[in-house]
Amino acid sequence: xxxxxxxxxxxxxxxxxxxxxxxxxxxxxxxxxxxxxxxxxxxxxxxxxxxxxxxxxxxxxxxxxxxxxxxxxxxxxxxxxxxxxxxxxxxxxxxxxxxxxxxxxxxxxxxxxxxxxxxxxxxxxxxxxxxxxxxxxxxxxxxxxxxxxx
Numbered sequence: 434x435x436x437x438x439x440x441x442x443x444x445x446x447x448x449x450x451x452x453x454x455x456x457x458x459x460x461x462x463x464x465x466x467x468x469x470x471x472x473x474x475x476x477x478x479x480x481x482x483x484x485x486x487x488x489x490x491x492x493x494x495x496x497x498x499x500x501x502x503x504x505x506x507x508x509x510x511x512x513x514x515x516x517x518x519x520x521x522x523x524x525x526x527x528x529x530x531x532x533x534x535x536x537x538x539x540x541x542x543x544x545x546x547x548x549x550x551x552x553x554x555x556x557x558x559x560x561x562x563x564x565x566x567x568x569x570x571x572x573x574x575x576x577x578x579x580x581x582x583x
Contacts, residue, residue, distance in 0.1 A: 460500025
């Protein structure tokens with residue numbers, strides 16, 4: 434009976450939580466236009482602006498803990514499909530323009546709500562600070578050549 438009572442209390446607490454309570458405090462160096470993508474275990478702050486090219490976004494991703502820039506570059510909107518033969522996700526051109534709602538950033542791909550992602554395309558810059566970092570060339574989400582450090 435005590436376990437059932439404890440479970441009921443936990444369910445009431447969880448049900449009473451709203452999404453704004455899951456947002457971490459925004460570091461002062463993260464732009465006001467940045468939107469949270471993540472959950473209770475962490476995430477990142479993201480700013481993506483539609484570019485003139487169809488389905489292309491200029492994105493900046495910031496670390497959740499201290500607000501430093503994690504990555505920036507061009508990302509393309511794609512729909513996720515599972516390829517049973519290759520046993521992996523493939524990214525196809527998205528038809529239409531779904532609402533961009535961030536889910537999380539996995540260090541390479543920006544996952545959106547639903548079956549959509551933003552995949553890196555072109556050079557993605559990942560600064561380390563003090564003028565150092567790395568750059569990687571991508572073609573439709575796939576790394577092209579070795580990454581270079583600066």
